[in-house]
Amino acid sequence: MSWQAVANKEFRDAIRSRWLHGSTLFFALFIGGAAALFFGVLLGPGARQVSNLFGFFANLGVFSFSFPGLLALVLGFIALSTSHGSITEERESGSIKLLLSLPNSRLDAVLGKLVGRSAVVVVALLVGFFVTFLTLLATGTRLELGSFVPHIALTALLGVAFVSIGLSLSALADSNREATLATMGLYLVFAVLWGSISEGIPKLLNYTAEQVGMGSLSEVLRVKIGVFLKYLNPLKTYETLAAQLYYPAEQARLVSTAFGEQAVLTPVLQESIPFYFSGWFLFLILLAWIVVPVAVGYWAFERADL
Amino acid sequence: MAAIELDGVTKRFEDVTAVSNLSLTVEEGEIFGFLGPNGAGKSTTINLLLDFVRPTSGTVTVLGNDAREESVAVRDRTGVLPEGFDVYDRLTGRAHVAFAIDSKEVDADPDAVLARVGLADAADRQAGGYSKGMRQRLALAMALVGEPDLLILDEPSSGLDPAGAKEMREIVLEEAERGTTVFFSSHILEQVEAVCDRVGILRAGELVAVDSIDGLRAASDADATLRVTVSERVDDGVLAAVRALAGVQTVERDGDDALRVACDSDAKTRVVTELEDRGVSVTDFTTEEASLEDLFLAYTERDEDANADGTGASDEETDEAEAHAAAEDTEVPR
Numbered sequence: 337m338s339w340q341a342v343a344n345k346e347f348r349d350a351i352r353s354r355w356l357h358g359s360t361l362f363f364a365l366f367i368g369g370a371a372a373l374f375f376g377v378l379l380g381p382g383a384r385q386v387s388n389l390f391g392f393f394a395n396l397g398v399f400s401f402s403f404p405g406l407l408a409l410v411l412g413f414i415a416l417s418t419s420h421g422s423i424t425e426e427r428e429s430g431s432i433k434l435l436l437s438l439p440n441s442r443l444d445a446v447l448g449k450l451v452g453r454s455a456v457v458v459v460a461l462l463v464g465f466f467v468t469f470l471t472l473l474a475t476g477t478r479l480e481l482g483s484f485v486p487h488i489a490l491t492a493l494l495g496v497a498f499v500s501i502g503l504s505l506s507a508l509a510d511s512n513r514e515a516t517l518a519t520m521g522l523y524l525v526f527a528v529l530w531g532s533i534s535e536g537i538p539k540l541l542n543y544t545a546e547q548v549g550m551g552s553l554s555e556v557l558r559v560k561i562g563v564f565l566k567y568l569n570p571l572k573t574y575e576t577l578a579a580q581l582y583y584p585a586e587q588a589r590l591v592s593t594a595f596g597e598q599a600v601l602t603p604v605l606q607e608s609i610p611f612y613f614s615g616w617f618l619f620l621i622l623l624a625w626i627v628v629p630v631a632v633g634y635w636a637f638e639r640a641d642l
Numbered sequence: 643m644a645a646i647e648l649d650g651v652t653k654r655f656e657d658v659t660a661v662s663n664l665s666l667t668v669e670e671g672e673i674f675g676f677l678g679p680n681g682a683g684k685s686t687t688i689n690l691l692l693d694f695v696r697p698t699s700g701t702v703t704v705l706g707n708d709a710r711e712e713s714v715a716v717r718d719r720t721g722v723l724p725e726g727f728d729v730y731d732r733l734t735g736r737a738h739v740a741f742a743i744d745s746k747e748v749d750a751d752p753d754a755v756l757a758r759v760g761l762a763d764a765a766d767r768q769a770g771g772y773s774k775g776m777r778q779r780l781a782l783a784m785a786l787v788g789e790p791d792l793l794i795l796d797e798p799s800s801g802l803d804p805a806g807a808k809e810m811r812e813i814v815l816e817e818a819e820r821g822t823t824v825f826f827s828s829h830i831l832e833q834v835e836a837v838c839d840r841v842g843i844l845r846a847g848e849l850v851a852v853d854s855i856d857g858l859r860a861a862s863d864a865d866a867t868l869r870v871t872v873s874e875r876v877d878d879g880v881l882a883a884v885r886a887l888a889g890v891q892t893v894e895r896d897g898d899d900a901l902r903v904a905c906d907s908d909a910k911t912r913v914v915t916e917l918e919d920r921g922v923s924v925t926d927f928t929t930e931e932a933s934l935e936d937l938f939l940a941y942t943e944r945d946e947d948a949n950a951d952g953t954g955a956s957d958e959e960t961d962e963a964e965a966h967a968a969a970e971d972t973e974v975p976r
Contacts, residue, residue: 341744345733352732429728434738434784437692437722438745441714641655641695 338440342448343455345435350418350456359414360460366410368467370403375475385478390487391582397595404487404578405592408571409527411491412498414460419453419502420519423637424512432642446634450496450503457495461488483581490581490622494574497625501570504633507640526571534565559600563593564612570625573618580615589613643706645670645792645823646691651700653686660686662847664700668825668840670791673818675834676827677938678844684827685725687844688796691825692722705792718746721785725796725827729777731770735761738769742784750787759783760809774801782810786817793817795826799833811837831938843938868903868910869896870917871926876901880920887912 350356374389393402423445426432435445465488472479502519509515525533538558546552553561566572572592579588586605590598604610611617646668653661661683668674678684689695690702693713702709704716729738739752756765759779764772769780778801785793795814799807814837818824828834834841835855843851851858875898884901885893889909896902903913910929917924 338745338747341741341747344744345730345737345741348737349730349732430724430726431728431730433694433722433724433727434729434781436694437717437720437724438742438784439714439718439747440745642689 338438339444339447339451341438342435342440342444343452344448346422346449346452347455350453351459353418356418356456356460359417360463363410363414363460363464364467367407367464368471371468371471371477372475375472375477381476384475386472386480386484387582390484391579393579393583393591395591395593397598400592402575402579402591405571405575407491408494408574411457411461411495412526412571413523415457415495415498416502416519416523418457419449419499420506420515421512422449422453422503423506423633424509424515427642428512436642442638443634446503446507446630446637450500450630453503454496454499457499458492461492461495465491487578487581490574490577493622493626494570497570497622497629500626500629500633504629504636507633507637526569530569530572531566534568535562537565538562556600556604559597560604560610563589563597563601566592567613567618568621570622573622573625577615577618577622585609585613585615588615643670644668644703645672645705646674646825647701647703648687648690649701649703651687651690651702652698653683653690653695654698660847661690664844664847664849666842666849666852668823670823671818671821673814673824673837673839674826675838675841676825676844677829677831677834677841678827679829682844683847684829684844685796686847688725688794688825688827691794692717692720692724719791721787721790721793723778723781723785723793723795723798725800727777727781729769729772729780732768734766735769735772735780735783736765738780739783739787742787746788748788755783755787756780758786759813760806775803775806778802778810779806782813786813789820789822790817791822793822793824793826795824797828798826799828799830807833867930868901868905868913869928869930870901870903870914870924872899872901872917873923873925874899876917876922880917880922883920884913884916887916 371389375384379388389403391404393404394400423432426435436442440448471477501522505518505522506515509518538553538561541561542553542558567576567589575592576588579591582588583591586602586609589605589609590601593601605613644667646666648664648666651661651664652659664683664687676684676687686695690697691704691709693709693716696710705719707713707715709716733741735756736752739755743750743752753762753765756762759782761776761779761783764776769777772780778798782795782798785795793814798810798814802810811833814824814826818837824837826834838855840852840854841858842849876895881893881895881901884890884903887905887909889906890913891904892902893904894902901917905913907929910927914924914927
């Protein structure tokens with residue numbers, strides 16, 4: 337197993353990329369700047385605690401906004417751009433012939449790339465959080481490390497998930513151009529379209545059930561399906577898990593649901609949280625977003641002629 | 643044990659057959675030259691050895707391991723200088739060699755390896771700034787890490803200046819001295835001629851000849867081109883008579899005062915005698931032995947429908963004739 341050699345090479349290579357330097361700077365300015373704005377300017381000394389920014393969720397019913405959600409969007413983009421070319425670029429330049437003429441199996445290559453590129457994204461993230469940490473200290477903000485530290489770890493996992501997604505697209509694509517387009521398309525789905533799709537599917541199921549004479553689905557079932565599908569989106573999985581670090585689980589599950597969904601789900605969740613809405617189940621979904629894409633990517637890459 | 647064994651290997655891509663029913667054995671310790679024009683399927687064959695591509699049919703065995711199932715074991719003992727590769731622009735020369743050392747899980751000094759290929763001074767520079775020849779040397783350095791049992795070099799001297807090509811040749815010979823099997827491809831005969839024990843000639847995906855350099859030379863020496871200078875234009879009847887002689891393949895006018903006759907070496911006297919018997923005054927004649935180059939060109943430029951049957955072709959008159967005609971085409975400027 338020489339995946340370590342590949343990971344090492346990937347890390348050394350990617351860490352020198354100017355694109356990554358730019359992304360890291362942007363990320364650091366984004367979260368460090370937000371922290372400086374919130375805790376240095378907007379919030380009075382009494383309200384200076386980490387949860388007021390990193391646990392900031394605003395739900396207007398039809399439109400919800402949260403700082404972790406925004407963080408996820410930015411990080412997802414950085415992670416995808418770090419990994420989506422990792423195989424196609426090597427194929428196009430021919431450097432993959434060096435990589436695979438050495439005794440590295442294709443599994444070594446894929447795992448090494450996952451680990452190496454993830455490490456690069458995590459470094460970028462840690463730089464950002466370090467700048468934030470300094471800002472927090474400078475503004476005398478209460479750190480709430482019990483929530484903040486797990487939040488950083490959770491954010492790192494999200495970064496790895498998006499590295500894995502980008503890597504699999506890179507393995508599946510025939511050219512770098514194709515990988516780039518697919519990545520952009522998928523990002524659009526995650527960031528914009530997923531919500532509408534997951535709201536549409538229960539309606540479609542309901543319509544189908546009515547048409548075949550099985551009667552209509554109960555409102556609770558429809559909402560459950562819709563919200564469950566919503567949380568399959570890694571961005572949303574992350575968002576609701578982040579919320580749980582600052583709020584109780586039943587409240588965290590509702591942070592980005594519409595008012596109608598809240599009205600239906602609140603009593604259900606208050607009674608008991610079904611396992612498929614539980615924190616650990618959502619955590620497994622996030623882990624699946626790391627494992628499944630890279631496995632699919634390996635499956636494709638293993639079969640491909642270079 | 644054979645170092646490389648290809649048995650009935652065919653590789654078809656979507657719309658083209660790159661390699662067709664190729665069988666070839668390279669013995670351990672041999673320096674084997676793989677010759678053929680660009681696009682003949684040399685790189686595809688090498689890619690099959692390394693599991694970069696998978697055969698449509700047939701089996702590939704390298705160092706006793708199945709090239710598909712046990713590819714890592716193959717590459718563990720093989721040093722490769724691939725064709726059409728590129729370096730990692732942002733990594734230094736030393737980092738490249740370190741990557742090879744880590745991948746092969748051996749203990750080696752990157753700087754010593756780089757010194758061997760003449761890159762000691764450039765070790766700390768990012769390889770993105772290397773010239774084509776330096777990239778080629780760097781890949782060779784990576785190939786040499788861990789004292790491989792087999793060296794596979796695909797067009798090793800492309801991008802190298804003559805001095806660089808000579809150094810490359812010396813390194814190849816040093817490795818062979820150590821007992822390493824060397825398999826290298828080239829479209830340039832001289833490089834192969836200078837170092838190889840045996841050569842295989844590939845044309846349009848098919849192996850058309852496998853022999854030692856001496857064997858190929860013997861095959862080519864059997865034929866000669868005779869240039870006969872005459873005092874006046876020879877008429878068609880005489881040409882036909884010469885063409886009818888045993889051992890003569892072609893006769894052509896070379897201007898008004900000379901003839902070119904492709905024939906077996908022992909037919910030369912008969913040609914001159916026949917001309918004089920028919921009243922042509924021969925003022926001079928020279929023999930041009932067919933070079934290895936001619937033979938190579940003849941093999942690789944032969945018409946599509948000619949049957950490919952190795953160097954044993956000397957008893958097949960038609961093949962030889964075509965081979966010769968092709969050789970002459972390139973030799974005589976018109």
